[in-house]
Amino acid sequence: MLRHASPLLSLACVLLLTACGAEVATPVAPRPALVIQPQPAVAAADSYPGEVRARFEPALAFRIAGKVSKRLVEEGQRVKADQPLAELDPQDVRLQLDASRAQLAAAEANLALVRAERDRYQRLIDRQMVSRSQYDNAENLYRAGLARLKQAKAEVEVAGNQAAYAVLRAPQDGVIAQRLVEVGQVVAPGQTVFTLAADGEREVAIGLPEQQFARFAVGQPVSVELWSQPGQRFVGRIRELSPAADPRSRTFAARVAFASTSIPAQLGQSAKVYIAGAERSPLSVPLSAVTAEQGQAYVWLVGRDHRVQRAPVRIGPYGAESVPVLAGLDAGDWVVAAGGHVLREGQEVRPVDRSNRGVDLAAKE
Template sequence: MGSRYLRCSMVLVLVLSGCRSEVPPEPPRPVLVDTAPAQAGAGALALAGEIRAREEAALSFRVGGQLVRRLVDAGDRVHAGQVLAELDPADLAQQARATRAQAAAAEAELARARSEHARYQALAAGQLVSRSALEAQATALRAAEEQARAARAQAAVAGNQSGYAQLRAPADGVIATREAEAGQVVAAGQTIYRFAGDGAREVAIALPEARASAFVIDQPVEVELWARPGVRMAGRIREISPAADPQSRTYAARVELESAAGEVSLGQSARVHLAAGDAGHRSVPLSAVQRGEDGSPRVWIVADGVARPVAVTLGGYGESRVAVLSGLPADALVIAAGGHLLRDGQPVVPVDRDNAPVEPVQPKPATDAAP
């Protein structure tokens, strides 16, 4: 009876095992992958700028007066020492003559004081005057000497000021702008011309406050003229202002053009392409970055047809991308979105934004092992 029951059980097991069907494998899930160039720096930035001369100056008279002659105009080339404008010299000449007359009077008074002092010295030697009278004459002589010295200095200043009626070019260059007209009464220090010296040309730009700390002196950049799109010239950041502009909240900076002084003109518009500290590192979309269980950043990649999370070190954040400094295998297909819905080892099919399949690439190590 027992053996018969055992044979029936075995037959039942064989029948049930023949009826059981295998569980179908999980179908691969389509995932959107990042197809941007591998070296597209997240910190890349393009700023508008203007071609300027390194040596710029606001030219003005040292004295005030009426502008009677304007000898050059905006755009004219000038040479060092060339007269650019003249003031009415009449008042300055009169002032120079007046100070020379005052100096002559002071010299005459000094001669009289010396003569009186010498006479009192002779009288004091014969005890015909008191010592106090002699000391008074000595004091008067010293006062006359100081007054004569002051008068001579004033005469020299007035003579110099008469020469200040002519505004001269400080060096070879070009007149960038003109800001006064003949007949106008100008004050001392009021700008008459803006002068741009010959030599190096630069691009004046404004760095945004939020990213100014990512740029450093001597950082290489590329300059593209609006008039010559697609042609980029090498440059470097020469100067960054230590303080932000109170109105625009930007930091003024100057970009030096390395070898293009003859290819650009003052006032031209340009676009400066910068990489904010993370140039040369791969970047990924912001949506590709997830947080691991320990809170560290990670991204999902496609490896051998399955999804794998990798821990990464991030760099500077851009508007839509973030630089990955380390941890990301070279040439890996990065899953651009939906990483929070994936699990490690899940089969996936990489597709682009047009839902077209993307050929998987076997990931390579981020750094080669030492031999």
């Protein structure tokens, strides 16, 4: 009996051991994938560095020549309207004023003399004691004396103005943006002494490359990002565009005005101006989202079933962090932002955002 049961027992043991050694298949969890939607065109626009400047920047200069005797303000100092900024040595203009006043006194004395002479001849001619020509001569001397007095008064006013011009004053409230002279320096009339950044509107000064100058125009909308407020962009427009390139940098100077007067822009701040071209696509994606194979760029799209699909795209020039997509994407698409090289067609993924939170692909961002 045991002899016949031995083969059956051995077969049962073999089957039992085989079953114990077999591995049990477990389901594979979907791979997490960082997904984003294509960004608006402003993110793919060209950017140009600039500096915040005042809308009005008058160059301040003396109206007369002279030697600078006093400099009363420093660069960056805030000034009020009519505040003295610098003075010239007043000795020469004071001497000129004294000379003009002396000439005025002489003209007044001469006028009194010729007036008395004319009046005397007037009485004599009434008595027919002098000729008419003698009286006319006295009358002409009186008129000449009257004109000389008027001239002397004007010269005194001019000399007084010249003396006042020896003090340079601020035409309006603002900040001294630039100082170009020192005490002891001799300046000519009209030579810039200070540059004043007047209070009021603020703008951004930029330089535009000559190879792209044709696509810029006055009034063109732009967006401005201040260095002190990264990630926040303000609406603006090109207010002024130079018709000639700078001979050294070969760029065209432009001024960008803010659409609002309440922008917290301070003088001298760094800024970046974004200008979108008309030929650009309204979409862009991060550089890490784009993969290429055999010269064809593509991205991974995530469908509603959480499965990825390769989508060929046509891209524009690469930027620092993003690349414009000229064709192949829609604004509502969800794109795998990184790690596309480890994906395969039809693979199921778990969409997450940058905070590793699940993303509802059916909801709009």
